[in-house]
Amino acid sequence: MEIVRRVNSMKEVSRQVRAKGRKLGFVATMGSLHHGHLSLIRWVHEVSDVVVVSIFVNPTQFESGSDLEHYPRDLSRDVDLCVAEEVDYVFAPTADEIYPPGGTTIVEVQGISDTLEGASRPGHFRGVSTVVLKLFEIVAPTVAAFGRKDAQQAAVIRRMVRDLMLDVEVAVLPTMRDDDGLALSSRNARLSEEDRRSALAIPRALEAARDLANSGQKSAARVLGAAREVLEAEPGLELDYLELVDGDSFEPVTEVAGERTLVVGARVGSVRLLDNVILAG
Amino acid sequence: MEIVRRVNSMKEVSRQVRAKGRKLGFVATMGSLHHGHLSLIRWVHEVSDVVVVSIFVNPTQFESGSDLEHYPRDLSRDVDLCVAEEVDYVFAPTADEIYPPGGTTIVEVQGISDTLEGASRPGHFRGVSTVVLKLFEIVAPTVAAFGRKDAQQAAVIRRMVRDLMLDVEVAVLPTMRDDDGLALSSRNARLSEEDRRSALAIPRALEAARDLANSGQKSAARVLGAAREVLEAEPGLELDYLELVDGDSFEPVTEVAGERTLVVGARVGSVRLLDNVILAG
Numbered sequence: 001m002e003i004v005r006r007v008n009s010m011k012e013v014s015r016q017v018r019a020k021g022r023k024l025g026f027v028a029t030m031g032s033l034h035h036g037h038l039s040l041i042r043w044v045h046e047v048s049d050v051v052v053v054s055i056f057v058n059p060t061q062f063e064s065g066s067d068l069e070h071y072p073r074d075l076s077r078d079v080d081l082c083v084a085e086e087v088d089y090v091f092a093p094t095a096d097e098i099y100p101p102g103g104t105t106i107v108e109v110q111g112i113s114d115t116l117e118g119a120s121r122p123g124h125f126r127g128v129s130t131v132v133l134k135l136f137e138i139v140a141p142t143v144a145a146f147g148r149k150d151a152q153q154a155a156v157i158r159r160m161v162r163d164l165m166l167d168v169e170v171a172v173l174p175t176m177r178d179d180d181g182l183a184l185s186s187r188n189a190r191l192s193e194e195d196r197r198s199a200l201a202i203p204r205a206l207e208a209a210r211d212l213a214n215s216g217q218k219s220a221a222r223v224l225g226a227a228r229e230v231l232e233a234e235p236g237l238e239l240d241y242l243e244l245v246d247g248d249s250f251e252p253v254t255e256v257a258g259e260r261t262l263v264v265g266a267r268v269g270s271v272r273l274l275d276n277v278i279l280a281g
Numbered sequence: 282m283e284i285v286r287r288v289n290s291m292k293e294v295s296r297q298v299r300a301k302g303r304k305l306g307f308v309a310t311m312g313s314l315h316h317g318h319l320s321l322i323r324w325v326h327e328v329s330d331v332v333v334v335s336i337f338v339n340p341t342q343f344e345s346g347s348d349l350e351h352y353p354r355d356l357s358r359d360v361d362l363c364v365a366e367e368v369d370y371v372f373a374p375t376a377d378e379i380y381p382p383g384g385t386t387i388v389e390v391q392g393i394s395d396t397l398e399g400a401s402r403p404g405h406f407r408g409v410s411t412v413v414l415k416l417f418e419i420v421a422p423t424v425a426a427f428g429r430k431d432a433q434q435a436a437v438i439r440r441m442v443r444d445l446m447l448d449v450e451v452a453v454l455p456t457m458r459d460d461d462g463l464a465l466s467s468r469n470a471r472l473s474e475e476d477r478r479s480a481l482a483i484p485r486a487l488e489a490a491r492d493l494a495n496s497g498q499k500s501a502a503r504v505l506g507a508a509r510e511v512l513e514a515e516p517g518l519e520l521d522y523l524e525l526v527d528g529d530s531f532e533p534v535t536e537v538a539g540e541r542t543l544v545v546g547a548r549v550g551s552v553r554l555l556d557n558v559i560l561a562g
Contacts, residue, residue: 007446011446011448019302021300100443102530103440103443103444104390104391104392104393104440104444105388105389105390105391105410105440105441105444105445106388106389106391107386107387107388107445108386108387108389109385109386110385110386110387111385112385129386133445134445134446137445137446137447137448138446140448159384159385159386160386162381162384163384163385163386164386164388164414164415164418165288165292165415165418165419166418167292167418167421249383
């Protein structure tokens with residue numbers, strides 16, 4: 001496995017891979033790899049010849065310097081995991097490589113970037129779409145996999161790829177969970193034992209909503225009510241948003257009809273947690 | 282020569298060209314081709330194996346429906362000219378092909394897009410950078426040529442390519458002029474004979490500025506004053522802006538030192554005219 005630090009070196013690698021007609025699979029990460037990332041890497045291995053994993057804590061998608069500063073980082077552990085997964089290249093650039101001085105270009109998926117998670121974190125999705133476009137231009141993947149846990153991020157990226165007619169297939173793969181049901185996230189490392197007990201209200205709430213929808217309940221208000229009840233019973237958790245949306249536009253919907261996504265954003269202590277479940281009406 | 286109407290067909294063409302390791306040269310136009318465009322096409326021929334010319338009047342870079350409506354269009358004449366220039370492919374998509382319903386993604390080069398021409402035409406350069414990125418993704422050129430007449434547009438595109446790390450070489454080629462000195466522009470067709478006489482104050486003003494700079498005058502105020510005097514003596518011309526800028530950032534400068542660009546934007550009747558000259562201090 002090779003660790004690539006420079007944009008130009010990475011471009012040269014992908015040029016060579018593509019010149020040979022080989023499929024390049026890509027997983028973009030901010031490091032602190034967990035089983036969710038590993039499941040993406042394994043899937044990408046199945047569908048491509050060469051696997052690239054980027055590890056880059058993207059400053060432009062953090063609202064506050066403090067959240068950026070506290071974001072967990074452990075490159076040598078991440079590299080070990082990539083070696084074990086038989087990743088071909090780890091692309092781990094510095095911030096200056098990705099954002100050279102004087103750069104001012106942004107990519108924004110308007111509308112969907114301003115709602116829910118975007119409303120709570122102004123500029124967040126603009127940072128995501130800008131860096132993902134850059135990474136796509138540098139790595140030039142045939143296929144790229146993202147986790148469904150960040151459902152709105154995945155929707156932003158899919159829409160960007162479609163709108164800008166990028167030549168990459170985007171796959172959105174199921175959320176991985178710990179045995180207790182909590183969705184895997186690099187931020188979970190910052191939860192105390194007590195925080196974690198509070199956080200478990202999230203998967204319980206999603207399950208309550210899914211059970212109700214599965215029983216035939218079509219009303220978004222009712223389904224959301226079932227989830228809200230569970231969340232509000234947990235004093236250690238501060239709910240930010242809970243909404244039933246169309247999975248493509250992230251516009252709120254009033255009925256469980258077709259494929260809908262129930263999304264939740266919350267804080268436990270200083271840790272921001274996201275989760276979602278697909279409800280089929 | 283082949284006329285390509287669909288995004289997917291154009292992508293397939295460029296995939297095949299690039300798979301053979303051939304260089305693809307690209308000239309993006311809004312049609313109404315004149316000798317300025319033809320000089321770009323000829324240059325691109327010299328440096329590439331396959332030449333693609335796009336003809337697309339991009340709605341998102343027009344501020345008013347009226348300017349968009351009155352923009353001259355003559356596809357069959359343009360196609361004849363491309364045949365004569367031995368262009369390999371004309372890419373002439375519909376607006377719906379480039380902007381399918383539901384698309385909301387924009388690309389913006391912040392800062393430079395808001396000044397001078399960008400200040401006079403809010404949203405103009407956002408429309409330019411968004412469509413040029415899309416065209417680059419679709420056509421996947423090795424090299425793309427733009428005219429220096431639209432100096433700020435060229436600077437926006439060069440910065441976008443650098444910032445987003447796009448794999449395309451951007452060439453900015455000299456402004457072509459009619460014998461009377463007027464910079465070639467598709468909009469010139471809308472000038473009456475009298476308008477045209479008024480418009481000629483623009484190249485005269487640029488020449489006055491250049492002569493003064495060539496004589497050793499370093500002061501931007503003095504050089505601009507010489508140009509302004511010529512422009513203000515022409516009652517048929519309404520000056521919008523006249524500025525000496527750094528050719529990369531388009532920030533105003535106070536001295537002719539290194540390579541500087543003197544840019545002018547003006548109206549004659551209902552026709553907007555741009556021109557510029559490089560001054561070397």
